[in-house]
Amino acid sequence: MDVMRQQVGPFRVLSKLGEGGMGVVHLAEDASGRRVALKTMRPELAAREEFRRRFGKEAEAARRVARFCTAPVLDAGFDGGVAYLATEYVEGPDLASVVRQAPLTGANLEALAIGVATALTAIHQAGVVHRDLKPSNVLLSPVGPRVIDFGIAQLADTSGHAPATLAQGMGTPAYMSPEQARGEQATPASDVFSWGSLVAYAGTGRPPFGTGGVAEVVYRVIHHAPALDGLDERVRPLVERALDKDPARRPSAQQLMDLLMGRSAVPVDAATRAVSETWTPVVAPPTRQDPPPPPAGRRLLPTVLVGLAAAALGVAATLAVLRPWEARGGGSGVAEPIRPAVKNGSCQCTDMAAAPFGGGDQMRMYAIFENVPQDVETVDVDLRVLGVLRDVPITPA
Template sequence: MNVIGGYALRRELGRGGMGVVHLATTPTGGLAVVKVIHPELARDPAFRRRFDREVAAARRVARFCTAPVLDAGIEDGVAYLVTEYVKGPDLAQAVREQGPPAGANLEALAVGIATALHAIHEAGVIHRDLKPSNVLLSPLGPRVIDFGIAQLVDSQTLPGQEILGTPAFMAPEQVRGEPLTPAADVYAWGGVIAFAGTGRLPFGGGSPPEVLYRIVNEGPNLAGLDEHMRAVVERAMAKDPAKRPSAQRLLDELIGGRSTPAMATQVVERTWAGTGAPPPPSPERPIAPVGPAGSEARPGKARRRWPWVAGTAVLAAALAGGLAAYTALGTPALPYHADFAASWAIGASDGGRTEQEGGAYLLTANPGWRLWKSAPLSGEPAEGIVVSSRARLVRGSGEFGVWCRGDAGTGDRYEFAVTGSGEASIGKRHAGRSTVLHGPVRVSRSADYRVVAQCAQRGGKVTLSMWLNDALVGEAADTRDPYGPGGAGVYAAPDTAKPVQVRFASFDVRPAKG
């Protein structure tokens, strides 16, 4: 089977109790993960009823730190489930290859997974099988996958399978076969964080019966966790489900005060960076200072490191809302959060006009011009950056988005574009002309777009990835004279004889994973 439900299966990613997992191309040209269920399951009427019910519930889960369910169906007697493709290793692999994180690094992971559980529970879903291999580490932060899917396979469907879930991370009531509540997921959260922080299974190894006995009768081994995290994990892993905190309470304890999933997600994404200070600008492609207003307008045709925060001080600043870090000289360093009042060009030129509006940045590009503006950054790390911005088309028609690896002298750069008509693309700008590297692909139209772009160095090539409203829409690789580290910023370009105006509400830059 090469195509199912309109999704072209590209390669196998893995196999499990439910079936085979494939990387696939969507009908619009993007990437997704397709789980093709074992045919014998799909032939069971009881399974079909559970499948429809659980998929409908899973699709109600908000996107906060999850890999959402995009589509599902049964074609020619074969059931399939489509989820968002998340690029990155799972937590088990990362701990195995790189060792456990600690301190503020572990807290960032804990916040992300708790945020996902909050979104899952708010939709009336229980994960039932939260474990390190179901936590993927994407360029945007941790993503929890397979929520609610364990419910699809039960002891009646597969004879002899009496207990669902992964023994090492099961709650005592799950071991005893009692009805489950969201508290079982909170217990598993504690086990996952204990594993991530120590590199050990919370109840040790051995046969499944031995592990299950310890879960019911003994406490987890939390030696090695710092005092604060250990206290939170201990409460999460209480034997009595009624004594465990909710996912909301976990967020409150980790962040401090009342926190919403949206706030927690922003904290995780803005502090999800590699360690170490960014290197100085490359002498081969220096970053020119921001010139006069409009001087950047260009005419033209319409071993891997943990992706954690650099340290406790950065995380503390992020949690307090101060997400822009500055060097002693006053030049923004990474991670960078835009204050559009600080050194962003304001004024009018032949290419158009830039202005501030209530903490946002307005670009009005004139017909026949591409108006692009630079963030006042001191340099880009050699491994690359992740740029994100919230943008809205206010007036006119055209494309807009973010760019990276830009040269203020030549105008060369990589652009990540969305149009008002609902198309997205990745392009390379050189000598006043654009080459499309990926797309255009159709995307869901929205009043506001969250554009995220990763420009990463991989040997002799630059890999480019684009997300739109948290969904991966495309990837490309530039192997022909790829650009070196440079500037980053925003741009707008009309496609008619009238100006286009775009409002950028935010702009963030952080290092890409090495």
């Protein structure tokens, strides 16, 4: 959609989340207020008869995928010539944006490897092949990784396999399997190869077959050994097996999950619980966008969203933000904190009183504040009896 529609099917569009080769993704909500990620396919795809014929079939297959370490498909259809697909909305950054700041290590790297293997197991059990597993298709939620867009790349095949559509129709070069790179049919073993590339990237910050032009990367995928220097030895042996050029020698997603967890025939629900128990929430890296300067000369961000994951102490608290930018010069202490914005009489923040939690639990909280200077990148969040969290990144809402 070049111009954002306010309603697509049963969903009310709220804002744009991103854009890719297949279409545009929006944050939307259904009639009950449940938030979803709504992908609208590009008009040139939806106009093709072959695409329309396969869309319902592939979407229905994707809806059969169990919701373990995935963002399940909730609805799909056509509205006024617009093909749309709604999935569960996952709050959290994608793997690519996090690894650009620093690779994953320790328990989180292992949890990522298990979580993505679990998602692939659930996807393959439903008879679906992801075909385009890559860092931007893995979201890091507060309870662990979630794989999105499974089966969607299958629909792009209606556009053909010309070089211009290689990344869209066959997968993403740096993470595709050798058989995909040769134009052969993708299988569950192809997804396992992509798992190996993705885990190697997550643990080292580099794709194992390097970067560069499509032809150059594809040649390395087919002919070169992966570069795994610096990858944690606890996952490296499995990554090497997953990146075998021969798909018949690769382990299945279920075998990856079993080997990572040290026992056989691990159910996907048990693996999902294990991931959530060991996962440490990842705070999204701040994204700074400079808005046009206000006419009066004051440079203030009209609204700022503060997101954080805080260890719970079993008590309620009120969110407030200290204004360290005012504590300059000879002042002692910190200025009076600003309170979260209020809309229709309600605080625009996490309702702590309505969200009890116990010792050792974790909780993701947010608050929206107004009139924060544009050049401020972090704030100190005062959680009263929970204490003050220093240097929490802020992002324009």
